[in-house]
Amino acid sequence: MTGSGARGVASTAPTFVPDLYAILDRTAAAGRDLVPILDAVIAGGCRMVQLREKEWPSGKLLPLAERMRARCHAAGVTFVVNDRVDLALVLGADGIHLGQEDLPPQAVRPLLRSGMILGVSTHSIEQARAALAAGADYVAAGSIFPTATKPGFELVGIELIRTLGAEMRVPLIAIGGITAANVRAVIQAGADGVAVISALCSAADPEAETRRLLEAIRAARAAAQ
Ligand code: 3NM
Secondary structure (H helix, E strand, O other): OOOOOOOOOOOOOOOOOOOEEEEEEOOOOOOOOHHHHHHHHHHOOOOEEEEEOOOOOHHHHHHHHHHHHHHHHHHOOEEEEEOOHHHHHHHOOOEEEEOOOOOOHHHHHHHOOOOOEEEEEEOOHHHHHHHHHOOOOEEEEEOOOOOOOOOOOOOOOOHHHHHHHOOOOOOEEEEOOOOOOOHHHHHHOOOOEEEEOHHHHOOOOHHHHHHHHHHHHHHHHHHHO
């Protein structure tokens, strides 16, 4: 079972809590060090973190990634690496997140340690179904709202969450333009969790923003019951 409790998965599936999935990205942080932001989101109660880096080569990223992995592991927080399978393996990360243009999940799964999480970004019903069929441990769907973080994003809207919520057997994570102000509708539409970049990376107080997001997620779940 996932920690979200919202969706049952096979007992062999890895355990993770995707309620609030903080994606830390240097570009979105606009030059701020990611480690204090990581400490803040952990202090605020976030249980799942991804490192996303689109510019630095992996060798340059490694020292920062190692620090982040060590802090996550010390806090019992799930640590996932975006795109870079080699880096995830070298680090002993808990998981890897793949986009539609990264290596396909079927090709990557055999390389992963047992219990490693494999997540996939999707932008349509067909892509989500394919990710599920390929054995994804969670499916991310977006972009739910317009976002400045991902140039060329595909706007799928909250409708995609409503549709997929009924058929995904693994946690469904909504992404794209999600903030404490709009997260309620996303959870109520059927998302098990939300992945957030700029709402946390550019927040003046990422710990307080983490708490606000988590409170809004819990309130939305409570209202739905
Ligand atoms: N993937 P923010 S949208 C990384 O649609 C990413 O798959 C998306 O950043 C998708 O929380 C997105 O700042 C950017 O909007 C999310």
